Structure formats: C-alpha cells, structure tokens
Amino acid sequence: MTITNEIKPIFTEKLIQEKIINLSEKINNIYKNEELYLICVLKGSVMFTVDLVKHLKMPVKMEFIRLSSYGSGTISSGKVNAVDISLPDLNNKDVLIIEDIVDTGHTAKFLIDFLNNNFKTKSLKFCSLLDKKIKREVDIDPDYYCFEVDDKFLVGYGLDLDGYYRNLPYIGYIEQ
Ligand code: IMP
Ligand code: MG
Numbered sequence: 001m002t003i004t005n006e007i008k009p010i011f012t013e014k015l016i017q018e019k020i021i022n023l024s025e026k027i028n029n030i031y032k033n034e035e036l037y038l039i040c041v042l043k044g045s046v047m048f049t050v051d052l053v054k055h056l057k058m059p060v061k062m063e064f065i066r067l068s069s070y071g072s073g074t075i076s077s078g079k080v081n082a083v084d085i086s087l088p089d090l091n092n093k094d095v096l097i098i099e100d101i102v103d104t105g106h107t108a109k110f111l112i113d114f115l116n117n118n119f120k121t122k123s124l125k126f127c128s129l130l131d132k133k134i135k136r137e138v139d140i141d142p143d144y145y146c147f148e149v150d151d152k153f154l155v156g157y158g159l160d161l162d163g164y165y166r167n168l169p170y171i172g173y174i175e176q
Contacts, residue, residue, distance in 0.1 A: 007155060007165070007172035011147060016129075016157060016171065017051065019146040023127070024055030026144065027096070035059045037095045039087070041111065042066040043166065044100035047158040048129040052098065063087055069107045074153040074161065074174075076103050078137065080110040090119040100158045101130040102145070105138040112140070130154065130171075 027036075036058050040049040042065065053060060066083040069076060095115065102108050108126055115124055128142040130149050155161050156168030 005161070005174045007168070007174060009170050009172040010149070010152075010154070011157075011171040013157075013169040016146070020048070020051050021055055023144060023146055024052055027052075027127075028055075028057050031058050031094060033058050034094055035061070037061045037063060037088075037090060037093045039063045039065060039095060039097045039111075041097065041099050041107070044158045044160065045098050045129070047166070048100055049098045052127075061088075065111075067107055067111065076106070076135070078104055078106050080107050082110075082114075085114065087118075090115065090121050092120065092122050094123045095119075095121045095125070097124075097126045099126070099128040099142070101132060101149075101154065102126075102128045102140070102142050103132045103135050105136045105140040108140050108142070109138045129157075130159075 038053060038060055040046065040062060053062065065085045065087065068081045068083055069079065097111060099108065112126065115121065125143040127144040129146050131142055131145040132149050132151065134151050152173040154171055154173050155165035156171045158166050160166045161174060
C-alpha cells in the first residue's frame with residue numbers, strides 16, 4: 001500500500017514537547033506527591049502518554065485501555081467500542097485519563113460514565129492533547145488540554161488515518 005495523502009504540518013515536535021512540559025508542571029503542582037493512576041486510551045494517546053509521564057514527579061501507575069470510535073475514514077461514528085477496558089480497583093484513587101483528542105466528546109463521556117459507574121474514585125480528571133471544541137456533540141470538556149484545534153482531520157503523534165501516520169513526531173492535517 002502506498003500512502004499518497006499530503007500532510008500539512010500544524011504543530012511541530014518542538015512545540016508539542018514544550019506544551020507537554022508546561023502541562024506536566026501543572027499536573028505536578030496539582031497532585032504534589034500523591035499517587036496518581038494514569039489511564040492511557042489506546043491507541044491514539046500512546047505518544048502523548050509516554051512523553052508526559054516522563055516529566056511527572058509523583059508515584060504513577062500507568063493503565064492502558066483500548067477504545068475505538070472512528071473506524072475507518074475521517075467522520076466520527078459517535079459509537080464507542082470498548083475493545084479492552086480491564087482496569088484495577090480505582091476506588092479512592094486519583095485518576096487522570098489521557099486522550100489524544102476530544103472531538104464529538106462521545107468517547108470522553110463513555111469513559112467518564114464507565115469509571116463513575118464502576119468506581120468511587122478520589123478524583124477523576126480528563127486530560128487531552130487536543131481539543132476540537134467546534135465539533136462537540138455532548139456537554140463535556142477536558143480539564144486540561146494542550147491545543148485547541150479547528151475542524152480538520154489531524155494525523156501524527158499518535159493520531160491516525162486508517163492506522164497510518166501515528167509514528168509522525170509532529171501533528172498535521174490532511175486536505176479533504
Ligand atoms: P470523539 O468520541 O468523537 O470525541 O472522538 C474521539 C476519538 O476519535 C479520539 O480519541 C481519536 O482517536 C479519534 N479522532 C477524533 N478526531 C480525530 C482526528 O482529527 N484525527 C484522528 N483521530 C481523531
Ligand atoms: Mg483516541
């Protein structure tokens with residue numbers, strides 16, 4: 001298979017890393033030395049999670065779950081599929097969800113509802129690298145995010161189109 005799409009860069013690797021350092025300082029300040037459970041939502045937030053976690057100073061436990069909502073193509077289905085959502089006991093824990101992007105908000109809502117229905121966490125916050133506010137269909141906002149983005153289909157740094165481009169160190173968009 002050959003990939004022929006032209007990617008227009010938006011956020012450079014350097015800028016992404018700077019924003020992540022700023023965000024990590026905020027998180028370090030909020031949780032101080034309290035143990036923190038990070039929930040990385042695979043596959044999209046893998047890059048963001050591993051870069052962010054290197055700057056965190058509190059004791060951290062990393063959990064990985066796999067949700068999917070896009071299927072193939074660039075239009076959100078609105079349906080969330082829990083591919084693997086096995087988690088340890090999160091009762092009375094500080095929990096921070098790590099996502100790549102909040103688009104319609106269905107995935108974020110699904111996950112927050114799932115956690116609230118199954119655990120009484122000490123705190124539950126939602127952190128997303130990108131926030132595509134303009135596309136929101138449900139009333140939900142990330143507690144922390146690095147960049148607000150326009151209604152464009154983005155790839156790179158974990159974000160994919162049909163599974164490709166996740167390995168790019170920068171974020172760009174595909175002309176549609
Ligand atoms: P939502 O449920 O519509 O908020 O979509 C959330 C998920 O869709 C994200 O976790 C991404 O995996 C995927 N997604 C949303 N927008 C984009 C995009 O612009 N590029 C790649 N994936 C996206
Ligand atoms: Mg995702």
